[in-house]
Amino acid sequence: MIRQIIHIDEEKCNGCGICAEACHEGAIDIINGKAKLTRENFCDGFGDCLPNCPTGAITFEEREAPAYDEEAVKANQAKKEEEKKIEHNHEGGCPGSKMMQFESPQETPETNQSNMRSISRLGQWPCQIKLLPTEAPFYEGAKLLIAADCTAYAYANMHEDFMKGKITLIGCPKLDGVDYTEKLTAIIRDNDIKSVSIVRMEVPCCGGLQIAAENALRNSGKFIPWQVVTISRDGRILD
Numbered sequence: 001m002i003r004q005i006i007h008i009d010e011e012k013c014n015g016c017g018i019c020a021e022a023c024h025e026g027a028i029d030i031i032n033g034k035a036k037l038t039r040e041n042f043c044d045g046f047g048d049c050l051p052n053c054p055t056g057a058i059t060f061e062e063r064e065a066p067a068y069d070e071e072a073v074k075a076n077q078a079k080k081e082e083e084k085k086i087e088h089n090h091e092g093g094c095p096g097s098k099m100m101q102f103e104s105p106q107e108t109p110e111t112n113q114s115n116m117r118s119i120s121r122l123g124q125w126p127c128q129i130k131l132l133p134t135e136a137p138f139y140e141g142a143k144l145l146i147a148a149d150c151t152a153y154a155y156a157n158m159h160e161d162f163m164k165g166k167i168t169l170i171g172c173p174k175l176d177g178v179d180y181t182e183k184l185t186a187i188i189r190d191n192d193i194k195s196v197s198i199v200r201m202e203v204p205c206c207g208g209l210q211i212a213a214e215n216a217l218r219n220s221g222k223f224i225p226w227q228v229v230t231i232s233r234d235g236r237i238l239d
Contacts, residue, residue: 001064001065001066001067002062002063002064002065003045003062003063003065003067003068004045004060004061004062005037005040005043005045005060005061005062005063005065006027006037006043006045006047006049006050006058006059006060006061007037007058007059007060007061008028008034008035008036008037008057008058009057009058009059010034010035010036010057011057012055012056012057013034013035013055013057014054014055014057015030015033015034015035015215015218015219016054016219016221017030017035017185017219018049018052018053018054019035019049019052019053019058020035020049021052022048022049022052023042023043023048023049024048024077025039025042025043025044025073025076025077026039026042026073026076026077026080027039027040027042027043028049030181030215030219032211032215033214033215033218033219035057035058040065040066041065041066041067041068041069041072042068042069042072042073042076043065043068044068044073045060045068047060098125099124099125099126099133099136099138100124100125101123101124101137101138102120102122102123102124102125118159118160119159120159121159121160121163121164121165121166121168122159122163122168123138123142123163123165123166123167123168124136124138124167124168127168127169127170128169128170128171129146129169129170129171129176129180129183129184130171130176130178132169132183132187134183134186134187134190135186135187135190135191136191138167139167139187139191139192139193140191140192141192141194142166142167142191142192142193142194143165143166143167143193143194143195143196143197144166144167144169144187144188144193144195144196144197145162145163145166145167145168145169145197145199146169146170146171146184146196146197146198146199146209146213147162147168147169147170147198147199147200148170148171148172148199148200148201148206148209149170149171149172149175150172150201150206151199151200151201151231152170154201154231154232154233154234154235155199155231155235155237156235158199162197162199162229166197169184169187171209172205172209173205173206173208173209173212174205174208179208179212180209180212180213180216181211181212181215181216181219184212184213184216185215185216185219185220187216188216188217188220188222188224189219189220189221189222193222193224194224194225195224195225195226196213196217196224196225196226196227197226197227197229198210198213198214198226198227198228198229199228199229199230199231200228200229200230200231201230201231201232201233202230202231202232202233202238203233210228213226
């Protein structure tokens with residue numbers, strides 16, 4: 001059918017994500033740093049997203065498009081509300097997800113001896129991206145380490161070389177089956193983050209973690225020092 005629907009000019013879009021937040025129907029996603037109308041049948045054509053766009057990238061157009069599907073929109077909204085409840089229960093209801101911040105251990109000549117056990121450099125709990133809140137005291141003034149799960153097993157000196165002095169966020173986009181972009185964007189945008197280090201494996205599926213972190217940095221609107229380190233499957237630093 002021919003109807004009014006939004007059009008997003010990707011040349012003008014800066015990927016801020018404001019339109020996606022303004023769209024209550026969930027028709028817009030941020031993909032590769034750009035807003036995209038991913039669900040035409042979710043767009044009601046009223047344009048709540050238009051006045052929120054800082055670059056004027058969104059306009060109306062009349063064209064062939066699927067009819068607005070109110071029932072599908074309501075089902076999607078209900079699904080998101082349920083996901084939020086589950087996430088809230090993980091963050092606040094599960095004892096294993098209770099937020100904790102750890103003091104850095106005091107180093108002495110004894111703890112530095114080779115015959116002593118290694119010191120944990122984990123600065124907070126939880127550390128899984130899916131369980132972490134978007135705002136917490138341990139983020140303030142923090143250096144973030146966003147690491148793939150497997151890196152700590154492949155790279156023997158992970159704690160000393162990468163985790164020391166940082167807040168550690170770990171995940172596996174393949175196993176978790178989620179896009180971390182939205183949560184990482186909120187963490188970087190809403191807290192005083194000083195730097196971001198991304199440590200990934202050389203395997204292709206780890207690219208999802210790197211892309212999510214890079215998109216989050218862009219979407220946050222902040223200019224923060226960041227770096228990517230790739231670990232080989234046999235435990236070497238590749239770059």
